[in-house]
Amino acid sequence: MPQPRTSKEISGMGHSMKRKEDPRFIRGKGNYVDDIQLPGMLYMDIVRSPFAHARIKSINSEKALKIPGVLAVITGETLKQYNLHWMPTLSSDTQMVLPVEKVMCQAQEVAAVIATSRYIAADGVEAVEVEYEQLPVIVDPHKALEPGAQVLRTDKKDQKDNLAFHWEAGDRAATEKVFAEAEVVVKEEIYLPRIHVASIETCGCIADFDKVDGHLTVYMTTQAPHAVRTVLALVAGHVGLSEEKIRVISPDIGGGFGGKVPVYPGYVIAIAASVVIGKPVKWIEDRMENLQADSFARDYWMTTEMAAKKDGTMLALRIKTVADHGYTNASANPSKFPAGLFSICTGSYVLQQAFTEMDAAYTNKPPGGVAYRCSFRVTEAVHAVERIVDVLAQKLKMDPAAIRLKNFIQPEQFPYKSLLGWEYDSGDYPKALKLAMKNIGYDELRKEQAEKRKRGELMGIGICSFTEIVGAGPSKTFDILGIKMFDSAEIRIHPTGKAIARFGTKSQGQAHETTYAQIIAEELGIPAAHIQVEEGDTDTAPYGLGTYASRSTPTSGAAAAMAARKIREKAKKIAAHLLECAEDDLVWEVNKFTVKGAPTRSKTIQEIAFAAYTNHPQGMEAGLEATFYYDPPNLTFPFGSYICVVDIDRGTGMVKVRRFMAVDDCGNIINPMVVDGQIHGGLSQGLAPALYEEMPYDENGNNLAGSFMDYLVPTSMETPNWETDKTVTPCPHHPFGAKGVGESATVGAPPAIANAVVDALSHLGVTHIDIPITPERVWRILKAKGVAQ
Amino acid sequence: MSMHKIKVTVNGAAEEVEVEARLLLVHHLRENLRLTGTHIGCDTTHCGACTVLLDGKPVKSCTMLAVQADGREIRTVEGLEQNGKLHPVQEGFWEKHGLQCGFCTPGMLMTSCALLEQNPHPSELQIREAISGNLCRCTGYVNIIKAVQYAAEKQQAQKEAAHAAA
């Protein structure tokens, strides 16, 4: 890895600087939404539907309202008076805030109780009486799409079936032709089940409406505060909320992972309650509400096929997906990408043709489809391609590493135009895979596996060589509800050469306070310790679309560098004035301008900053600050190769991850310690769905994993010692060559683990197992194959 | 709802208060005493974000009533730092990047603190076992384990230094 250019004192790029946010967190002095208490604050709790589909016959609040301390019960009828009972989703569908006629999924919000304490609000919820008439339930998206199926969205006049949308990419006919003529075709039904982000902090807000001046302040667990402000102004403009009077504050966030991008009904009800009552209203959901009602992720059924030559040359990929969206399409996707960036599914390989299509269905499940630690459906796409490559290798009796090396896009082919329309910016796939193989001792592991197989022991080695697509995105194609997906930075240098910088993004643990400071330190030579980073307050931060989809470094990080360069331009003029020389005679190094050929004549950034306020050239604006809105020219394409080794217990079916080597390439690195932390976390969130987590529903639409009793977030006992390494292929179009890293590991880990398990069982004729690969699932296979002990 | 007078010593200070019988200890700490470092992450005693020390032992304060703490001693994350000096576990978490969003951190710190008081030289497996009732969604635990190891070494060094000085 390249050596840092700056000293430790400055701590620019490449330094593993200790995090600036930690001093408050290790003292218990973080400031999360639920930590905030406002004078006169009321509490809200929500009545939720026990049924997945039911008509509401009546809601009786009488008993609840008799409880001392219960002030109001809000229902759909209350909100209907203001036309706020429905709201738009991020995918331009509609979602109920509170129902007037019927509920369409279990745990859906039915009414809200406002009370003087959270305990009394909970008492109120118990006392609200709702009479339901149950309706037939559809939980299986395939059944939902069958002709003649009961139409669920009776609220939409033109909706004659349960198809939320159809989407396709690639050349269908040309792909069919390649398949028809291919020597080898492999096919698997691959299901990526519904899962949940399960950040340890749940969602919540405090809505504080000031009836006197009409200001609304919302403290909120949101990854995208500016977007929320604009959406509020758009949907509630008719009741008098005006954007300049709306302030959204996203304080410390206890993990987001995409789950804190959507605007949930609870937020809107709390806001409505505060507007009506004129007092602050706090709503904090509990874990069961969080798991059962908030946006889910994945839930894609992917029929995946690959055509190839007998020698292992890949020819074509075809994926047909049925996507379960729940009762509305609330996917958090850029507008023009209803299936997110699923078209990255051609992965790291050279192919002749590819075609993918999707039918998205409405069912009686909670809505969502959040980009759970991935850049909009990239996890699904990568799982499909990385699994099918292994299936092909198995069919051809080829080594999974060899088949990848044979078909990789080669370093000299970049920038590479993918079949489904992306321009991969840079990459060196063979290098990453070979490094991972060397680090883990691939050849020896294969020998060990052969030995063990002779003894009847089950050991598997799995590879995943993924290509990510992150940093949305270029305004040509990327917007959310029309708002372009640029992002921003604003830097002000104080007279003594210290700085404050503000951003349109919002950290939820990604260490922006540290890494953004390091970017500016690199560009201006001001010690990162003296650069204060602020985000998450729409009154002070420049406009931006927020943090998700690994976009912060590619967009706001780039904006920080560009704003700093603007400042450096002005600093140069001031330096020329101070040194009485021409600007062209100056050279910049680390933290000062020096006159060419006169090394003793120089001005540091601190001296220049002071002069900007005390002695600036006549005719120049005073001060030293800049704002930059960065519109990325392309996405960035981080990649990596992961190798996982598993051992399987023949008695219990238990899979143990013995080793996991992750080689990542995210371009130039700001803070190696933070990058490794991001990868550790991502790997753990890849391990989780691979082996443990799933959010299943029974045929009546009952959630079967609605608390941490059943939703198995891995603990320290299940999580292995992650091993990491890097290759560095700088991004050619990013100001400092970075690519975004937060999600690579969540995307890359599940197929590596699944491939390892299938590899352990491949000699038994097993070609595919759906995740989560639970002991029961494995044991049933072992039993069927007659090898269970 | 019946009200009860309780006397609880929190981070060394004895507090006498009247609480509702059903009030959870975690809400007493967070809302009455405004010690908001202790967090809430679930409703089934699984996440450990609410971990505090009750007479030196880690307990999940979401699963205990405030009245049950009557006459007992509680330590929370706010009590770790003494005389402006960070506790070795706090240092360890900062040094080793043992936290990201920080939400699980207070619970992790209290559990680690209790572990080291009871077992100053834990093995990796003992650390893993000790924190297995605390969920972290961000870090993948590896750096948390390193943080606790760092704290154990630091504590040992401090002891030796104190010994040498005496």
Ligand code: FES
């Ligand atoms: S809040 Fe989860 S264990 Fe107490």
Ligand code: FES
């Ligand atoms: S640091 Fe976020 S949950 Fe542990």
